[in-house]
Amino acid sequence: MDPKLKLIVRGNPREELSLLLRLHKANIYPKNCKVISQFGDVISCRILRKNLLSVYDDKATRSLKAPQVIPANYKNSRITDVSIGAFQELHQNLVSSNYKRSPVVFGIIDFGFDFGHRDFQDAYGKTRFEKIWVQPTPYRNSNKYGYGEIFNAPEMNRAITSQSPYRFLGYHPGKNDRFGRGMHGTHVLGIAASSGASGARGLASTSPIVAVDMGSSYVNGSDLSLGDSVKLIEGIDFILEQAGERPCVINLSLGGHCSDHTGKTLVEIALNNAVKNRKATVIVQSTGNYFKADCHHVGILKEGESKEITWLFKRRDPSANEIEVWYEGEDRITAELYTDNGILIGRSEPFNDAVLNYDKIQNGIIYHRSKEPNTGKNHINIILSKRPESRKLILKLKGGQVKNGEYHVYVERDDMGQSRLAPQDVDTNFTIGSICNAPLTIAVGAYNQKSLERDPMSFSSAGPTIDRRVKPEVLAPGNKIVAARSASKYQLEPGHGLIAKSGSSMAAPYVASLAVKILEKFPKLSIYEIRRLLFQSCNARKHRNQSDANQSGYGMVSYAKLRFLLKQKQRSQQSKNRLHY
Template sequence: MAITLAHSRFSEFNLDPALAEMAEAAPGQQIIEAIVRLEDPDQIPPRFTVVSRFKRICTGRFAAADTWTIRRHPNVVSLKAARPLGIHDEGGNPADLIPAQVTPTSRRSSAPFTGRGCIVAALDFGLDFAHPNFLNPDGTTRLVGFWHQGAPYDPARPNRFGYGRIFSQQEINAALRDSDPYQALGYHPAISDTGGDGSHGTHTMDIAAGNGRAHGAEPGAAPDADLIFVHLSTPRLSAAGDLGDSVRLLEALDAVNSMARGRPWVVNLSVGRTAGSHDGTSLVEQGMHELLRLGLDRAICQSCGNYRTADLAVEGWLRDGEYRDLEWIIDPADTTANEIDAWYSGRDRFVVGIRPPQGSAFTEVKLGEVSDIVHEGALIGRIYHRKDDPKNRDNHIEAFLYPGAPPGIWTVRLSGEYVISGRFHAWIERDMARPGAQSRFDRRITSQSYTLGTIATSPLVITVGAYDANAEGRPLAPFSSCGPTRDERHSKPELLAPGVGEVAARSIPRDAVQQEGLLVARSGTSMASPHVAGAVCAMFEAAGRPVSI
């Protein structure tokens, strides 16, 4: 993209930087998935095809060439690109596998309410639908809905979203009667078993609502609930992989609400990212907010993230005329793209600069401008400095480094040109394309506060952190992210739940065809959130009437 074109369009439309990058790189007819916020919910801009609606928040599709036209529409308040979402999980390893015949330490005591008549849904990666803990005593499935977003679309089995495959309860039961149910259904959870310790979604669903039928297993908090599972995916990947995105997450929530058919439901979300506004104003959070406001007997539980000590967050203050340097470390083994995101008060005016390793000069960008990052004659990134974000009226800095940018210590300089507040926060986006290749801030400047995941700050979503139930005093797990939110709400996370060494169902190994009730221990806030989701489901049953949580 020519910088003059980028500058003129960016200044005129104040476009979301990620969407600007996507639209300019794509061929004109390539379809883009995005989220839009409308002023009038009944006035849809031309050329924007709505997929899911949550009052003023809509997901949809449009051609890349129409991006600027849609953003220009007077009814469009904000237009955001789909952003990747990955699991919140410290993981496990083969040494943590628990043989089915060995009884682990009990996780829960029996309770009078078990979620009967209600639904636990998980939006996650990899469900072993044949695990005994997800079956009724007669061997039939407890699933009332199962959508694999990454499966090839079959026009003979259409769905209103236009992608993926929704398996019916009848199809799942027919597969369960086969000697190889995974081949019969055309779905194997091993597509998400990248570490050899089982799929993430199998484990989290069991913590929330497993019935304990596997020998040695303990029931979840809602063992009699019916189940819905959505295997998240994104056009960035093939059918395999543990990566979803913000657009398809909202569409998954829409699907859960439809599949529930008016019954009480709770969704567990153990996914997230780190870059973003962290104040509840992201469009995906606003979409969740609108969905929860549409009725009673519905709830969303979200893991808070595992970023407390990940060196991905910085916060501070600037005075008028001062500057602050943020050291951004990129490992030589990191060949992926990297991203940094910073926010500050709309009453202030900063100048942002970026300097490469061993460089002597900064590329400076004033408020309302965009600039290429060039190193040794090559375009290696771009930096955007947005004025007056339409969601929260704050100013926003976003820098992208492309694959091939030199490793080492980059310096991001924030300078206070006109300062009234001076408060700023910055986050590095987690690297979900290549685990182990995470860029980070210099530890000497990082904060363990303000480390919540990007979609864990919605006011109506229950945000859950992790504690170690196996240690004396049940301390906060060392990885569990901490608040407050960027807008200084200290209520997040609202709850803590066990999240260290949690034993639950393990999906079948890749080359096996018969599930024998395997278990595995895993750690992470991913394991904490489903404890709360199951408990909320049981509360819906206990209430015996429509309630809000």
């Protein structure tokens, strides 16, 4: 059973749990399971806790997973002094009578969308947001998901013309922004879809926008800093339902450290099914900012051999901590955890769970699972309720029966108090984010567009996937990108400001906007054809070493090169049409 699922088995039997489930057959469902959204063989669903074990054991169920936290991929930011007026002259063409709305919907799942910012208004001063689903707000208007509030364009347009837009609508994008640094979602969206009224005009500047604000939320009784995997998949469902028959590009600048990194989490399988089964659909993801996070270790373990990995903790860390080990299903590895002075605090043989006792109390657990059903890999998940007083633990892995021997260790992301591996144990490869490993979604790394060498940013995560596929596939600019800044908590009306932020979060929306340009020209392309065009538009880099290559994918995307390819394709299609007639 999934470790996180074991944590929620006990509790109020009448409580309704939100879960992800993979079916053996896409049209046969387990009993006592309410389907909310579906992507091929993966569904999001609601199950009463009293029925959890029966659904888990049902013949229709292949895999059942509890929600996983999905944080945003940001790096740093600084407020800029950019003059708004300087941009207004540059983009006067936007208000011409030739203004034409794009047929391609731009979808985004993030947090903090400033619907009042003029960069998201059309030539006539109307909002380009068709809908914003704010997931963490009280359930006020009826929707099939059973939570959150959905705001539509007429409501937002009325709010924009009011004296206090945020109060009028009942949604303030910057309610958690005390220092005026701007919310992540507004900035990411501005890079791709700014109309050019304040900031530089995005390539998706006329696209209608459908946004999902994950915000902070409660998941099965636990207070989490951001949204979770179930809400993410239901957000995808919401965007695609709103898009209807129209082409759609979705940006996800989200992710964490831990997972199997083979693209076989239920989130990734669902995302892959979404783009594979629906034409003219693209999902672009940030690869993560984890190259220097000291979050990954890889090794080869032989029979009878032991490896020690040092796990370090911050002095002030109020949060729980987590570390995972993934290894091949044919192998058998024992995990032991020691204090820094050599005292054993927990031991897990294959495939037995074990409690952890340290600082004179039970403070954690080791879950040890055989052949996780989606990957076939064995999985060790160690969860600590608090950091040890010594601030250092030793994870010892012992090889029993070993045929392959490769194993990967990941420390989970924790924005409240990040624990790390000791420098001697760190491997910077295989550090791509937890949910961007699917075969058909497009993972984007960041490069420094301000340097002559155009090197990957020092923080930008490196591939490959554990099953040795290229990720990230492409690089895009990610150094101090200037785009829309949302109003802060203390502003009652939009400020229309700008801010510079760095990260793979800032690179992904640029690639998403390139996908919009492809679909504007060719609105019926499959994901395979779209990927081919994007990868052909890359300028390859001369790599300094293997890690540099693993950060770079197929190279840096070039809009000029893409335009040339699109013109070529258009001429080829026109030639075929003439021959046909």
